[in-house]
Amino acid sequence: MMDIAVLLRGLDLLGTFVFGLSGGTLAVRRRLDIFGVLVLSVAAAIAGGMVRDVLLGATPPASLEDERYLLVALAAGVTSFLFHPALNRVGKPVMVLDALGLGLFAVTGCQKALAFGLDPVASMALGVLTAVGGGALRDLLVTEVPRVLREEIYALAALIGTAVVVIGDRFGLPEAAVSIAGVVVAFTLRVVSVQRGWSAPRAPGS
Amino acid sequence: MMDIAVLLRGLDLLGTFVFGLSGGTLAVRRRLDIFGVLVLSVAAAIAGGMVRDVLLGATPPASLEDERYLLVALAAGVTSFLFHPALNRVGKPVMVLDALGLGLFAVTGCQKALAFGLDPVASMALGVLTAVGGGALRDLLVTEVPRVLREEIYALAALIGTAVVVIGDRFGLPEAAVSIAGVVVAFTLRVVSVQRGWSAPRAPGS
Amino acid sequence: MMDIAVLLRGLDLLGTFVFGLSGGTLAVRRRLDIFGVLVLSVAAAIAGGMVRDVLLGATPPASLEDERYLLVALAAGVTSFLFHPALNRVGKPVMVLDALGLGLFAVTGCQKALAFGLDPVASMALGVLTAVGGGALRDLLVTEVPRVLREEIYALAALIGTAVVVIGDRFGLPEAAVSIAGVVVAFTLRVVSVQRGWSAPRAPGS
16 A cells, blocks of 8 residues: 555656656757746646646645655756756657656556546546646647647547556556556557657548 | 526536537647547636636536536537538637637536625636636637637626626526526627627727 | 734735736737736736635635735726826836736745645745746737746746745744845846846757
8 A cells, every 4th residue: 555655656756857857858949048947847847736636626736745846846957957968869858758757647647536536537537637737838838839739649648548547446456567557558659659650630621 | 406506517518518619620720630629629628617616626626527528528529520511611610609608608607606605706707717718728729819818809798698697696586597698698799799890999009 | 913914915916916917018018909908917917826725725716705806906907908108108017017926926925825834845836836827827828938938037036035935934033024025035136137137047058
């Protein structure tokens, strides 16, 4: 019981860090100064979880009760500021980090919703919202159309990650294994869909 | 007592559907794929009511406790995706649907606020926010200035719809009749103002 | 005890008015009509405090329980609409008003968070969010990148204002003096940084 709580908190903090990096590297690319980088890191890292906790009535949200969230988000901002050339050399950093944050927040958001007694459909919806909320705010703040609308397999990847959690919960499988499986499925689906250039249909005659 | 609750829930679900259509048809016009259409439908349909419930402390919000909201919003997205040419042929579909959603959400938001014991001014404000919130998020997500700022008689139409509700409540008139009157007034004022091209004053020397 | 509550409410209403003016004058510059001016005034004036209260679980938020907030915000909108040439002649009105609102909301947000038992770091974070939230929404609604990201010393000025509050609270200094000192520090730092053109570092090689 203790272990799964620790694991979920760890996954949530990891998601906070990678979404913070996605915000920070976007801010650097948009040539914002150090304070702008920190604000965008924190917004990307924390907004999704804040929305989740507010909707659950779990106030004050985890990111205000546990100061590690804020410190991790700020550390991600500083890391982006100092090491963005190295981060860029790794590949398409914002995309990969964003995909990892997407999977992590989808799973922890869905697990927290189930723990608060929401039904499976609502828990999946809240997981998806947790996962796409921070990134949507990040993109809106620099007046870009959010990735969740532009990219082919994005909300769907988060949704399938939450489906893994809900199905695992229904069958009573170990939460830790289910959580990790959910993250891996969402992350992999998202990254592979980008690499393969999978496209989803557009409306006929649009 | 039961009847009015059922009526309000029905109006709220109808508002969810038409705002979902307004989000979905906007997404199709912006050439988003099927997943982007669904996300924008759900955002437009559900955000206003979520903000209302969070501000009232009524968490989890109705749209997470009653899965019909999410299903109705998704159905609106699929409808937009499949039938947008027909929807377009009807006329200015986003405007008309948006006007109907505006009236429906203004009335149900105001009624819910009164039921939670807010005073009349605050209830009108919350009704207006419920009505314009989803549409504002819908437009912001595709980086357009929200309709509530661009259009002449928009927040005002919602406000007058809520005034009907508050006055009817004060005089103890039947809630069902008051609700329908509020929706009709807001919707009609909005649509007629567009058709007649009514304009509101701009600041002198602006 | 009574006095400090009255002072904080007064500062909060003053912040509401000046942020309302910042929203209203921006709306006039963007040539919105009277209703658009009122909506942008209210959004800029009230959103930051609403987010603060929702995150604290203090629902309904102060701006819905005390109708003076809404009336003050609307008065700011009408003032902007009627007197914007005079406001413009004073200087860079949006910047100065925005700086004052920034300091006022940072301090009252931080004080309210401390009163709700949040720890110092979280209280500072909530003060900053209260201070930058309304202005961020104001700018996003007209599809501008928010001032908090574009400007050099902005979130930092709010943060230092909250630091004054937290340090004064720790040392048990009189709340009224601490509050006023916090507002003065944040406002002065912000205005001086603009006038002197202070710039913060950008990432190397960005």
